[in-house]
Amino acid sequence: MQGNNHDDVRRHNLSIILRLVHRGGAASRAQLTRLTGLNRSTIGALVAELVERGLVEERTPDPTKLAGRPSPIVAASDRVVAIAVNPEIDAITVGVVALSGVVHRSIRFATPTTPTVAEAVAITASIVTDLRRDLGKYSIIGMGVAVPGLVRAHDGLVRNAPHLGWVDEPLCDLLAEVTGLPVVAANDASLGVTAERYFGAGQGMTDLIYLNGGSSGIGGGLVVGGVAAGGRAGYAGEFGHTKVSAGCRTDSAGIAGTLEAEVTRGALLDVLGLPAGQTDADDLERALLASTAPAVRAEVNRQVDFLAVALAGAVNILNPELIVLGGFLAALYVVDPGRLTRAVAALTLGTAFDEVQIAPALLGSNLLLIGAAELAFETLLLDPQSESGNSAGLSPLSVRAAGSATAAV
Amino acid sequence: MQGNNHDDVRRHNLSIILRLVHRGGAASRAQLTRLTGLNRSTIGALVAELVERGLVEERTPDPTKLAGRPSPIVAASDRVVAIAVNPEIDAITVGVVALSGVVHRSIRFATPTTPTVAEAVAITASIVTDLRRDLGKYSIIGMGVAVPGLVRAHDGLVRNAPHLGWVDEPLCDLLAEVTGLPVVAANDASLGVTAERYFGAGQGMTDLIYLNGGSSGIGGGLVVGGVAAGGRAGYAGEFGHTKVSAGCRTDSAGIAGTLEAEVTRGALLDVLGLPAGQTDADDLERALLASTAPAVRAEVNRQVDFLAVALAGAVNILNPELIVLGGFLAALYVVDPGRLTRAVAALTLGTAFDEVQIAPALLGSNLLLIGAAELAFETLLLDPQSESGNSAGLSPLSVRAAGSATAAV
DNA sequence: ATGATACGTTGCCAATGTCAACAAATCATC
DNA sequence: GATGATTTGTTGACATTGGCAACGTATCAT
Numbered sequence: 026m027q028g029n030n031h032d033d034v035r036r037h038n039l040s041i042i043l044r045l046v047h048r049g050g051a052a053s054r055a056q057l058t059r060l061t062g063l064n065r066s067t068i069g070a071l072v073a074e075l076v077e078r079g080l081v082e083e084r085t086p087d088p089t090k091l092a093g094r095p096s097p098i099v100a101a102s103d104r105v106v107a108i109a110v111n112p113e114i115d116a117i118t119v120g121v122v123a124l125s126g127v128v129h130r131s132i133r134f135a136t137p138t139t140p141t142v143a144e145a146v147a148i149t150a151s152i153v154t155d156l157r158r159d160l161g162k163y164s165i166i167g168m169g170v171a172v173p174g175l176v177r178a179h180d181g182l183v184r185n186a187p188h189l190g191w192v193d194e195p196l197c198d199l200l201a202e203v204t205g206l207p208v209v210a211a212n213d214a215s216l217g218v219t220a221e222r223y224f225g226a227g228q229g230m231t232d233l234i235y236l237n238g239g240s241s242g243i244g245g246g247l248v249v250g251g252v253a254a255g256g257r258a259g260y261a262g263e264f265g266h267t268k269v270s271a272g273c274r275t276d277s278a279g280i281a282g283t284l285e286a287e288v289t290r291g292a293l294l295d296v297l298g299l300p301a302g303q304t305d306a307d308d309l310e311r312a313l314l315a316s317t318a319p320a321v322r323a324e325v326n327r328q329v330d331f332l333a334v335a336l337a338g339a340v341n342i343l344n345p346e347l348i349v350l351g352g353f354l355a356a357l358y359v360v361d362p363g364r365l366t367r368a369v370a371a372l373t374l375g376t377a378f379d380e381v382q383i384a385p386a387l388l389g390s391n392l393l394l395i396g397a398a399e400l401a402f403e404t405l406l407l408d409p410q411s412e413s414g415n416s417a418g419l420s421p422l423s424v425r426a427a428g429s430a431t432a433a434v
Numbered sequence: 435m436q437g438n439n440h441d442d443v444r445r446h447n448l449s450i451i452l453r454l455v456h457r458g459g460a461a462s463r464a465q466l467t468r469l470t471g472l473n474r475s476t477i478g479a480l481v482a483e484l485v486e487r488g489l490v491e492e493r494t495p496d497p498t499k500l501a502g503r504p505s506p507i508v509a510a511s512d513r514v515v516a517i518a519v520n521p522e523i524d525a526i527t528v529g530v531v532a533l534s535g536v537v538h539r540s541i542r543f544a545t546p547t548t549p550t551v552a553e554a555v556a557i558t559a560s561i562v563t564d565l566r567r568d569l570g571k572y573s574i575i576g577m578g579v580a581v582p583g584l585v586r587a588h589d590g591l592v593r594n595a596p597h598l599g600w601v602d603e604p605l606c607d608l609l610a611e612v613t614g615l616p617v618v619a620a621n622d623a624s625l626g627v628t629a630e631r632y633f634g635a636g637q638g639m640t641d642l643i644y645l646n647g648g649s650s651g652i653g654g655g656l657v658v659g660g661v662a663a664g665g666r667a668g669y670a671g672e673f674g675h676t677k678v679s680a681g682c683r684t685d686s687a688g689i690a691g692t693l694e695a696e697v698t699r700g701a702l703l704d705v706l707g708l709p710a711g712q713t714d715a716d717d718l719e720r721a722l723l724a725s726t727a728p729a730v731r732a733e734v735n736r737q738v739d740f741l742a743v744a745l746a747g748a749v750n751i752l753n754p755e756l757i758v759l760g761g762f763l764a765a766l767y768v769v770d771p772g773r774l775t776r777a778v779a780a781l782t783l784g785t786a787f788d789e790v791q792i793a794p795a796l797l798g799s800n801l802l803l804i805g806a807a808e809l810a811f812e813t814l815l816l817d818p819q820s821e822s823g824n825s826a827g828l829s830p831l832s833v834r835a836a837g838s839a840t841a842a843v
Numbered sequence: 844a845t846g847a848t849a850c851g852t853t854g855c856c857a858a859t860g861t862c863a864a865c866a867a868a869t870c871a872t873c
Numbered sequence: 874g875a876t877g878a879t880t881t882g883t884t885g886a887c888a889t890t891g892g893c894a895a896c897g898t899a900t901c902a903t
Contacts, residue, residue, distance in 0.1 A: 066853080092848045
């Protein structure tokens, strides 16, 4: 059933070390020795191989104030990068994320209309071509795409992205053909939970669920037993269609009484009297916190109570350590944390589920870029001996536009 | 974070081979070579070690009708056994299950009243003592307990078994002390899904959910991404408390409108006019299939529709390959498969979830024994080099009572 | 400057799976 | 019934890998 090993040992050990410095940040060789349980000499040899492959760099030790020979710091390379892509209804965002976790670039290309697949591919290809010119010294591992819709895990086919109007589009193949890079795609919320799990609110946890509230609905992802759950075909995490009421409001799939039908950003904006277009998640949160209007409070309470039903259902089934809320759901939680916590507790098996925590998402606008890049890195992390990317290009990266700066191209 | 390996290679390979012959049944050495991708000589050496440890046996080849030297058949031992225990409200069932999958014994000890923990331990200890006398030639690996309630994964503490009235009982420790065997416990429904996954309706699947309807409520278990999901503390799978209606009937936890409140065996028996005590799942299924009364049909439809809400919620979140229904839920499904299938489809994201299948549980009365034994075997399967049980006893096992025979002791 | 401590480096060793050559056991054909 | 083809077990040499112990090295404390 499962393959076995001889040189798999090496691959596995290289994989573990690369994962540790990628996800846990830089670590000394001595720390790696303790974390892995491997011998000092082995760690030395393994790190040497990773350095030779250009995947990690060794720095002179930090001043540690401790006796003994200082241990070199091993850090994931800044030069090994993945391209992260996130198509949305009004823009295509392309990011350059390094194995070290640094987001070198984040380019948001606004589109006048909702992009078709062909447009999205063309725009992405154009940005990538420009980036390659700038990214001379960098090694591009591959491309990860965060799609707001159902993505078939098997081949990255976009089965249905309702808000983009994409149905059965071979996005991965198209992007791979145009860019020559290996391309992987997944649902955006599934990537969100990956990002939060490794770099955000869920660090070190093995069982967590993530719900994101966007302008077009509610999606999510889950990690079960340390494994990002995709389900049979990669469609897992559709929390938005959980039935939470007997009401007749319907969601985007035409199902009545679901979480996505009852809990909406639009209803919050309406009751606050805010315009839909220019209000982002932070604005909404501020407005909710500032408002004392009874109508606002009533709507918040109504939505929180429905959210609690969906969360309680998931908690009873999955018994997670942590529930991470993103987008406007985070705002809903922050406005009245006690109400949601109590409502969930009332609907779950009391004492047994006391330990469940709820937290807002930590990663902001970079969430999806980090998640998509992580997807692209996964191949490399699984087998650091595989051909490590193709560094094609000319000049070094200029330093502008680091972080999550937004720039038209 | 994760340990690494040197001799781990051997352990891993031994583990894989033992798993293959345990779960997939006997296989020839040639088949093992293909399945594992290992070399013939390696398979030879590994199998030899397993034979020496008494974990597998080699038989002369079957007549294969093919050219070439016949390959010896490797089969998991019948002599290596686990004790499986399942306390219920009116009986304690103890089974002897071999690594080969054979259920050597199944002993149901009826109790006049709901057993306390002390009684359950005493009864089990007494049966095990008797068994040991009979099981001379057998090697007892350990004991697995299927508990109808919440079991903390960490240490096997029974947090809350409402129908037995057990709260925070260190059942594992008590049984281990009395019998001297390593004891592991888990929720009964979680073990049910394990059994169905390896030996029943879900063979070879990586994403499935299992719901069991018993006289005292609805529990379940899930396998996500090939891993049996326990959740943070092992409480995952409590499907019974999913909210499915706005009604005010309450479940055993006092929550209104849940699956367990609306979908009950009792209501079916009432409408059928059957007595609660003597009707088992098969009787109920027969009665439901035979009845044409409108009231019965109406109640079935009502329950099926509520069941669909809970299943749809789980499907949207988990995107499983298969839903396995056990106990009276299987009866509910079999009476009108189309209705449940259609109702679930209507509440999930159409096309994307078309492939979800629903099936009744395959394993009958042995389900929990097999699941509990699997739990006990897990240690051995993970590391076949660990001390493989203590064969203490005198005379060989008499051949009576194989299969699922029920006998008082 | 000396010692203690902690860590990297080096060479040797043991364990394990692979490989190739050979032997064995079956079937098909004459 | 003998021969060849085919498939598989067996055996011994081999390569790779991590562990280990001894030694060298870099820091801190006195």
